[in-house]
Amino acid sequence: MEMEMEDVCVDYDRHRAVDRVSFAVGPGEIVALVGPNGSGKSTLIKAIAGIVRPSSGRISLDGRDVRDMRLTELARLIGYVPQSVPMTYHATVVDAVLLGRKPYIRWGVSRGDIAIVRRAMAAMGIESLSGKLMGQLSGGERQKVIIARALAQEPALFLFDEPTNNLDLKHQVEVLEMARRLADEKGIPALMALHDLNLAFTYSDRVVMLAKGRVRASGAPSDVLTACNIREIYGVDVTVHDWGQGRFIVPARAPAIAAGRGGP
């Protein structure tokens, strides 16, 4: 699956959240969206998922405009993991993951659906939670249920909005490695908004850096995640340490504080 967006703009009333953004996500590719809060990462992802409607521009999946697709069709192609979801106390974990099969189910739940649910739960390591209610889970467990639901959807493109939210270090790495595996082995691409620049560097093939709704830099992680770009976009001085297997991006201090104008 290849996703392509050309000159996409999204407006919330008078505020332009996404401004003439063009980029593509190719088969088997993991693309990280980075940028400060309010830079339009979530809005961009929602536009691709069909949750917000772009005011102009074109989004296509394998060359087909998403506006020409029926909702169920789009639901089978795109799996979206939001930043947060409301709690449904009296739904069990299986019920919650099973929702991912909604685009395929008319009424009854087949054995095939349950087998897919089981695989998705196994992939997230949450089989032991199957009979529990959502209200009984911890924040991290809930996040894994939500990701398992997107897996059960069997989409051709994953959209993750801060998938590592609420997860401890081990689970952050597990989730990103799972995305990596799906991309490498099955060729299913993923677009993910990430705050952690080190994780973005380590797990993505390309990085798109946004600021105020516009693409400010895009390309290989080592070209985009530079001290210079980060200072310009985030307004934070960082030191970048390259070593054999990757890169550390360590914040030094905000320029305002460094100049003696902020702080206590």
Next chain:
Amino acid sequence: MRTEFMTNAPPAGDAEDPFHAYYSGGIRKIGLIGVLAALLLMAVVYAGSVGAAGLSLTDVFLAVAHAALPSIFGAPGNEMAGAIVVDIRMPRILLAGFAGASLAVAGAVMQGVLRNPLVSPFTLGLSSAASFGAALAIVAGPGIMGALFVGNQNALIVAMAFAFGIASMLLIYAVTRMSDDQSTIILAGVVLGYMFSAGVLVLKYLTNNEKLRDITLWLMGGMWGANWGSAVLVAIVTVLVLLLLTLKAWDLNALSAGDEVARNLGVDIGRTRMYCLLLATLMASSCMAFTGVIGFVGLMSPHICRIIIGNDHRYLIPCSALMGALILLLSDTFARTIMIPQDLPVGIVMYVIGGAFFLFLIRRGKRSTLY
């Protein structure tokens, strides 16, 4: 475009296997619905046999059977049984059952669509709007004192209550377009409710004593308006809308995961919300038009059912219907028999019975997952 995620299959057949858990859960849920249906049937028989005139179960059975198939079954021994059971008790039982079912389903669907546990026909302003319509009809109408209580419903009151009930949801739609944030929709409903309540207060303040009494009784709600016409009408609307809403079960399930996820799962949020809320309003308005304001059952039945059967609307909606019917029918039966020949307003009894049952479930529910 199908893809497989896992290379290593998990061990099958253990107790935590979701496959096994899901299906045994499904069987339990269907069993639970069956038990509720059986309880409801017993409640119907019980309600048919108790009352000011005590009748034996045989008389009740023969009365119904004779009315349905006079060529096979003879008339009951007690001469009055036929008239009492078929003309008085049966319509009242049917109206109470279907009104309870309809209010409970309306509540379940409204709570599901708006993802808020406090929503019911009461909180969304529907009851207040219907009350205002009824009060307007009582004040402006010919004012036949007691027309409400002898069975021949004042058609004007019914029509006005129904029309204003529907109008309340159309007003909410006009203000919010249903695609807004669900709390905006709820607030719009609450505010409209206050405005219609103010209207009722104005009418109460301006009118004379006799009409004031009529308005007050309508606001208390009850099965006084039961006759075959009203019972059949409410039954038809309830069954039809119940089917249509149950068909939307998966959309309602998806909505419980949030608007954004539901949209990603292929649900047209604005349209689904409008469709479900309008149908729920239709069923609640059509029953309130005959029964007056009946609160509680629409709020509580769905909660009780969520605790015992979970949030899957394929089971939750039918379960709520049966639970609502059971609660309202039992409450109404107690209300009319507890102080014979006094007929208590059903609300008083229902709040006590239903409330105690709900508190019991909250305490129990904490200990088990009730899969």
